[in-house]
Amino acid sequence: MTTTQAPPTGQSPQEEQSRTGQTPLKGQTPRFDGDVDPERVPEEYRLARAFVPKARYLSQEFLDLELEKLFKRSWLMACRVEELHGVGSFVEYEIGSHSILVVREAKNSIRAYFNACRHRGTRLTRGRGRVGSIICPFHGWRWNLDGSIRLVLDREEFVERSDDDLGLVSVQVGVWGGFVFINMDPHAMPLLDYLDPIVRIFEPFQLENMRIRWTKEVVLECNWKTALDGFLEAYHVAGTHPQLHRLDKGNTNILSLKEMENRRWAPTTTYERHAHYSSIGEKNPDGVKDPTDRLTEGLQDERLSVGLSVQYIFDDMRGLENDRSWRAAEQLKTADVPDGVPAGRYFLELYKQLCISEGYEWNDITPEQWGEAGTAWNVFPNTIVLPNQGSALVYRARPYLNDPNKCTFEVFALDQIPIADYDKKHEVNPEFYEDYREADLGVVFSQDLMNAKEVTVGMHSPSYDGHRLSEHQEMTIYNMHRVADRYLWTD
Numbered sequence: 001m002t003t004t005q006a007p008p009t010g011q012s013p014q015e016e017q018s019r020t021g022q023t024p025l026k027g028q029t030p031r032f033d034g035d036v037d038p039e040r041v042p043e044e045y046r047l048a049r050a051f052v053p054k055a056r057y058l059s060q061e062f063l064d065l066e067l068e069k070l071f072k073r074s075w076l077m078a079c080r081v082e083e084l085h086g087v088g089s090f091v092e093y094e095i096g097s098h099s100i101l102v103v104r105e106a107k108n109s110i111r112a113y114f115n116a117c118r119h120r121g122t123r124l125t126r127g128r129g130r131v132g133s134i135i136c137p138f139h140g141w142r143w144n145l146d147g148s149i150r151l152v153l154d155r156e157e158f159v160e161r162s163d164d165d166l167g168l169v170s171v172q173v174g175v176w177g178g179f180v181f182i183n184m185d186p187h188a189m190p191l192l193d194y195l196d197p198i199v200r201i202f203e204p205f206q207l208e209n210m211r212i213r214w215t216k217e218v219v220l221e222c223n224w225k226t227a228l229d230g231f232l233e234a235y236h237v238a239g240t241h242p243q244l245h246r247l248d249k250g251n252t253n254i255l256s257l258k259e260m261e262n263r264r265w266a267p268t269t270t271y272e273r274h275a276h277y278s279s280i281g282e283k284n285p286d287g288v289k290d291p292t293d294r295l296t297e298g299l300q301d302e303r304l305s306v307g308l309s310v311q312y313i314f315d316d317m318r319g320l321e322n323d324r325s326w327r328a329a330e331q332l333k334t335a336d337v338p339d340g341v342p343a344g345r346y347f348l349e350l351y352k353q354l355c356i357s358e359g360y361e362w363n364d365i366t367p368e369q370w371g372e373a374g375t376a377w378n379v380f381p382n383t384i385v386l387p388n389q390g391s392a393l394v395y396r397a398r399p400y401l402n403d404p405n406k407c408t409f410e411v412f413a414l415d416q417i418p419i420a421d422y423d424k425k426h427e428v429n430p431e432f433y434e435d436y437r438e439a440d441l442g443v444v445f446s447q448d449l450m451n452a453k454e455v456t457v458g459m460h461s462p463s464y465d466g467h468r469l470s471e472h473q474e475m476t477i478y479n480m481h482r483v484a485d486r487y488l489w490t491d
C-alpha cells in the first residue's frame with residue numbers, strides 16, 4: 001500500500017509520480033517508471049525487495065563503474081556560491097580521480113572546467129584561491145577565466161591549432177539554493193529539472209540566504225555510500241543516539257525495551273530520484289512533521305521538551321540550529337505560554353521576534369510545508385540536506401580516489417545571515433582532518449561516524465550478504481541504489 005495520490009488532470013502520471021513520492025508501509029519496495037529492468041543488472045549487484053547486496057559497497061569494479069557512469073553523468077554539489085566571492089575565485093572539486101575547476105568568471109557568472117592542461121595534461125590548480133588568469137604550472141600556458149586560450153609559449157613551433165581547440169573543456173554549471181552544482185555530461189538535463197521536487201519544497205527555507213558557518217572534512221574507512229547511509233534514516237536513533245530520547249535525564253545508556261518500543265517512527269518518502277525521511281512526528285504512517293513536535297519525550301513541561309532539544313542540537317552538533325534559536329529556546333523555558341498554544345509554536349513566535357529585531361529576513365513556514373520538507377533529503381547521489389528555519393546541515397561523501405573502502409565525508413553548517421550582509425564577502429575556512437576523532441564534531445556525529453567503520457568491517461564477513469532494509473524507515477538507502485542503476489546499466 002502506498003499513499004501516492006491520483007494525479008490531477010493535465011499532468012502525465014510520470015510527472016505527477018515524481019512530484020508526490022511514495023511512502024510505503026510494508027509490502028512494496030518503491031519503483032518508478034523508467035527504472036532499469038533488474039535482469040539487466042549482474043546478479044551480484046542486483047537489488048531485491050528491500051535488499052541491497054554488499055558487492056555494491058565493497059567491489060572495486062562497482063566503484064569503477066560509479067566513477068565512470070554515475071558521477072560523470074549526475075549533478076554534483078561542488079561548493080557554495082559564497083566560496084566564490086570575487087572574480088577569479090576558484091574551488092577545485094575532486095571526486096574519485098576526477099578533478100574539476102569551478103571559477104567565478106564574472107560578477108554574475110560561474111564556470112567550470114576539467115582541471116587538465118591542453119598541452120600535456122598537467123592538473124592546472126589545486127585547492128582554492130583567486131587568480132587573474134589560469135596558468136599551467138608546467139610550461140606556463142595561460143587561459144582567460146572564460147576558458148579561452150591566452151598564451152601558448154612559442155606557439156609558432158606547434159602544429160597550427162584553432163583557439164577553440166586549445167580552450168579549456170567546459171563542464172556544466174548550475175546554481176540552486178546557494179549551492180554550485182557541476183555535471184560532466186554535456187547532454188545532462190537542466191539542474192532544476194534534475195532536482196525536482198526539491199526546488200519547490202525547499203523554497204520556504206531560503207537556503208540562498210544562508211552562508212557556511214563552518215565546514216569540516218574527514219577521511220572515513222568506509223565506502224562513500226556507507227558514510228551517507230548512516231544519515232539517511234532515523235531508525236538508528238534509538239540504538240545509536242539514546243541520549244536524544246533522554247535529554248531530561250542527560251545520560252547515554254542504551255534504552256530499555258519499553259523505551260525502544262515507544263520510540264518514534266521516521267518514515268521515508270522516495271521520489272523518482274531523491275528521497276527523504278521525517279523523524280519529527282508522532283508515530284504515524286504519514287510522517288507529518290510539525291515544528292511543535294520535538295524529539296524529547298516524557299518531560300511533563302512541554303517548554304523544557306522543546307527548549308532542551310533545540311539547545312542540545314546546537315550545543316552538540318553546532319548546526320541545524322543557531323545562536324538565535326538557542327536564545328529563543330532559553331526564553332521559552334520560563335515563558336508564560338498561553339493556554340492551548342503548543343510550546344513549539346510559541347518557540348517559533350519567540351524565534352521570529354528575535355530574528356526580525358536583529359535584522360534577519362523571516363518567512364513563515366506553514367505546517368504543510370514543514371510536513372513536505374521532512375527531516376533529511378538525499379540529493380541524489382552523494383549529498384544530504386537537512387532544512388530548518390534559519391539554518392541547515394549539509395553532508396557530502398565522495399570516494400577517496402578509487403578506493404571502495406575509503407571516502408571523504410564533509411559537514412557544512414549553514415546559517416542565515418542578516419539582510420544587511422547579503423552582498424558582503426563571507427569568509428569560509430574549511431577544516432580537514434585525517435581522523436574524525438580529532439575534528440571535534442560533538443557526540444552525535446561521533447556516534448554516527450563510529451558506525452560507518454563497524455558496518456564496513458562487518459560487511460567484509462563471509463557471513464554477510466547484504467543490507468536487509470525496513471520498507472518503511474530505510475527506503476532512502478534503497479532509493480539511492482535504485483536510481484544509481486539507471487546510470488550504471490545504461491549507455
Ligand code: FES
Binds near residue numbers: 118119121122138
Ligand atoms: S603541460 Fe601545461 S603548459 Fe605544458
Ligand SMILES: [Fe+2]
Binds near residue numbers: 230231240241448
Ligand atoms: Fe545519527
